[in-house]
Amino acid sequence: MNKFHTFTGLVAPLDRANVDTDAIIPKQFLKSIKRSGFGQNLFDEWRYLDHGERGMDSSKRVLNSEFVLNQARYSGVEILLARANFGCGSSREHAPWSLQDFGFRVIIAPSFADIFFNNCFKIGLLPIILDSGTVDYLFDEVKSIDGYRLTVDLHNQLITTAKNEVFNFAVDAFRKHCLLNGLDEIGLTLQHAEKIRQFEQKRRNEQPWLFA
Amino acid sequence: MMQTLYDKLWSQHVVHAESDDPNSMTLIYIDRHLVHEVTSPQAFESLRLAGRKPWRLNSILAVADHNVPTTDRSHGIHDPVSRLQVDTLDQNCDELGITEFKMNDMRQGIVHVIGPEQGATLPGMTVVCGDSHTSTHGAFGCLAFGIGTSEVEHVLATQCLLMKKSKTMQISVEGELGRGITAKDIALAIIGEIGTAGGTGYAIEFTGSAIRALSMEGRMTLCNMAIEAGARAGMVAVDDTTINYIKGRPFAPQDELWDKAVAYWRTLHSDADAVFDRTVKLDAVQIKPQVTWGTSPEMVTTIDGSVPDPSHIADEVKRHDMEQALNYMGLRPNTPIQQIMLDKIFIGSCTNSRIEDLRAAAQIVNGKHIAANIKQALVVPGSGLVKKQAEQEGLDQVFLAAGFEWREPGCSMCLAMNDDRLTAGERCASTSNRNFEGRQGPGGRTHLVSPAMAAAAAIAGHFVDVREIQQQS
Numbered sequence: 001m002n003k004f005h006t007f008t009g010l011v012a013p014l015d016r017a018n019v020d021t022d023a024i025i026p027k028q029f030l031k032s033i034k035r036s037g038f039g040q041n042l043f044d045e046w047r048y049l050d051h052g053e054r055g056m057d058s059s060k061r062v063l064n065s066e067f068v069l070n071q072a073r074y075s076g077v078e079i080l081l082a083r084a085n086f087g088c089g090s091s092r093e094h095a096p097w098s099l100q101d102f103g104f105r106v107i108i109a110p111s112f113a114d115i116f117f118n119n120c121f122k123i124g125l126l127p128i129i130l131d132s133g134t135v136d137y138l139f140d141e142v143k144s145i146d147g148y149r150l151t152v153d154l155h156n157q158l159i160t161t162a163k164n165e166v167f168n169f170a171v172d173a174f175r176k177h178c179l180l181n182g183l184d185e186i187g188l189t190l191q192h193a194e195k196i197r198q199f200e201q202k203r204r205n206e207q208p209w210l211f212a
Numbered sequence: 213m214m215q216t217l218y219d220k221l222w223s224q225h226v227v228h229a230e231s232d233d234p235n236s237m238t239l240i241y242i243d244r245h246l247v248h249e250v251t252s253p254q255a256f257e258s259l260r261l262a263g264r265k266p267w268r269l270n271s272i273l274a275v276a277d278h279n280v281p282t283t284d285r286s287h288g289i290h291d292p293v294s295r296l297q298v299d300t301l302d303q304n305c306d307e308l309g310i311t312e313f314k315m316n317d318m319r320q321g322i323v324h325v326i327g328p329e330q331g332a333t334l335p336g337m338t339v340v341c342g343d344s345h346t347s348t349h350g351a352f353g354c355l356a357f358g359i360g361t362s363e364v365e366h367v368l369a370t371q372c373l374l375m376k377k378s379k380t381m382q383i384s385v386e387g388e389l390g391r392g393i394t395a396k397d398i399a400l401a402i403i404g405e406i407g408t409a410g411g412t413g414y415a416i417e418f419t420g421s422a423i424r425a426l427s428m429e430g431r432m433t434l435c436n437m438a439i440e441a442g443a444r445a446g447m448v449a450v451d452d453t454t455i456n457y458i459k460g461r462p463f464a465p466q467d468e469l470w471d472k473a474v475a476y477w478r479t480l481h482s483d484a485d486a487v488f489d490r491t492v493k494l495d496a497v498q499i500k501p502q503v504t505w506g507t508s509p510e511m512v513t514t515i516d517g518s519v520p521d522p523s524h525i526a527d528e529v530k531r532h533d534m535e536q537a538l539n540y541m542g543l544r545p546n547t548p549i550q551q552i553m554l555d556k557i558f559i560g561s562c563t564n565s566r567i568e569d570l571r572a573a574a575q576i577v578n579g580k581h582i583a584a585n586i587k588q589a590l591v592v593p594g595s596g597l598v599k600k601q602a603e604q605e606g607l608d609q610v611f612l613a614a615g616f617e618w619r620e621p622g623c624s625m626c627l628a629m630n631d632d633r634l635t636a637g638e639r640c641a642s643t644s645n646r647n648f649e650g651r652q653g654p655g656g657r658t659h660l661v662s663p664a665m666a667a668a669a670a671i672a673g674h675f676v677d678v679r680e681i682q683q684q685s
Binding site: 015016017018020022023026027028030031032033034035045051054083084085088089090091092093094096111112113114115118119122123172173174175185186188189190192193195196199200203207208209210211212 | 227228230235236237239241243250251253254257262264267268270278279293294296297300334336337342343344346357358359360361362363365366369370371372374375376408409412413439442443444463464465469470472473476508510529530532533536627628629636646648649650651654
């Protein structure tokens with residue numbers, strides 16, 4: 001996992017609530033056994049007017065010009081501004097993979113679905129929860145200001161606008177540590193290998209039917 | 213201190229906590245790891261690249277369910293991409309020595325059906341799977357939740373997960389359910405009440421006399437849908453119903469271990485005075501057959517209701533979402549639910565493909581035939597063993613005589629990763645769990661209902677009140 005550095009990125013608004021992971025990456029693209037290449041099919045059914053299947057050349061497909069990410073002003077976007085309960089539904093990590101592969105580094109929403117939220121941290125994509133009033137304000141700003149950018153500083157847990165407005169955000173200390181240092185969680189857990197073995201042995205003695 | 217069931221399950225599995233702060237990340241031990249073909253290949257690949265091995269092989273049970281065809285399997289899988297994913301699972305399991313029920317094994321089926329069916333899901337366990345509907349297994353008084361692929365790899369490598377303790381929510385359903393009302397109707401009524409994000413951050417325990425009266429199949433349906441209410445885990449306390457279901461299953465303990473296990477399992481309930489962070493109460497008597505009208509499970513109403521009218525919604529975001537949903541669903545505001553005409557019927561999925569579900573549907577269609585406007589009606593049993601049981605009871609003949617297709621087990625048209633799907637504009641009464649845009653096929657329109665309601669709709673060609681049908685028969 002790459003280290004998360006402070007950056008200033010272009011913001012795009014996705015103005016609907018309860019965006020589910022089937023919408024983020026439809027099922028026909030889950031048949032891949034790789035982790036990469038999902039970005040071209042991010043929001044496939046909203047982004048393209050024709051039906052997408054795996055292996056299609058996306059440069060030859062018919063774009064839905066009304067879909068926000070197809071608008072020229074959002075080219076090179078790195079921050080997605082979303083509504084409540086973003087990422088609900090299926091546990092597919094393909095959803096964060098496709099957002100990251102498309103170029104997103106941060107998603108801002110008033111709330112996220114639990115599994116999606118968790119999955120994002122595992123790959124270095126930062127989901128940020130801001131109160132709905134602030135999110136409403138940012139939607140107004142991003143829609144009215146061309147090239148609207150935000151600076152995301154994870155170390156200090158701050159989002160800053162070009163007008164120098166500053167919003168604080170909360171993040172779990174352990175997850176922050178992992179993101180800032182690009183740490184492998186499995187490696188960290190294996191530092192406790194002896195403790196896991198002891199726990200397991202005790203459990204095996206007490207509830208042997210679990211180990212049959 | 214009085215504990216909730218969730219508190220008990222959690223504290224039993226803490227390997228290591230970074231601090232005393234209950235909100236800190238905690239290392240939790242995982243007892244059972246269920247694996248399917250869609251969310252595991254990248255985890256196995258990364259494990260291999262890192263030079264690691266699975267921590268405890270006998271904690272893992274694997275099955276291919278999402279991509280498998282539900283038609284004749286004697287020639288394998290026709291779609292090369294689906295085939296590669298299933299072959300990859302087979303290879304990973306063979307190489308590492310993981311127990312797997314392969315496609316033509318009688319025990320193959322939907323992962324959330326076969327775990328309990330085999331006794332691989334036991335009370336007091338932590339159960340994970342790279343699949344959000346892992347919440348299903350909470351019906352057995354265990355802590356079961358869906359994980360992403362990175363976490364699948366984490367569990368393979370360490371037998372643990374790093375996580376934060378959830379808040380607890382009690383959903384109490386007291387009273388007796390009306391005739392024809394099922395666990396599916398309870399689940400949809402709850403989601404209608406608290407919303408698809410209502411359970412976010414919580415582990416839900418379902419309590420009350422209506423829950424106690426449910427069979428294990430019903431409890432699985434209910435816990436399955438906990439994730440559609442936003443909760444990663446749903447659970448029901450252990451009682452005689454739980455223990456009687458498990459007894460004698462292949463992976464269940466036997467003899468003196470059985471007695472020892474049962475004695476422990478009997479402690480798996482919330483203490484009488486345990487405090488939940490939130491409590492929601494429903495009156496069972498008030499629950500009617502539910503039908504979703506939109507593109508989120510919370511967009512639900514009752515069979516005697518109508519499609520809502522966005523012009524009555526004050527909140528701008530909500531109104532916009534409702535308009536979008538109605539547009540996608542091709543529905544006009546204020547249309548009575550019973551006037552919605554259907555094209556396809558799907559009875560199956562990890563929510564409703566167990567023997568009790570098939571019996572309930574067969575009872576409705578027995579001696580009748582699907583309506584002329586129904587282009588296809590599928591029954592997809594949850595496992596090979598469910599299929600066999602149903603055939604022994606003659607249910608397959610009831611469905612076939614009524615014009616249904618009787619298929620091989622798998623996830624099928626719940627998410628349409630195999631060939632079973634809706635085409636654009638087709639409208640389906642489905643016993644599955646998600647009515648998201650495109651879920652059952654691009655442009656497909658899904659209405660979530662119980663098996664009995666789907667069966668009744670197949671006969672009528674449109675939604676009907678199953679309670680009225682049952683009164684006639």
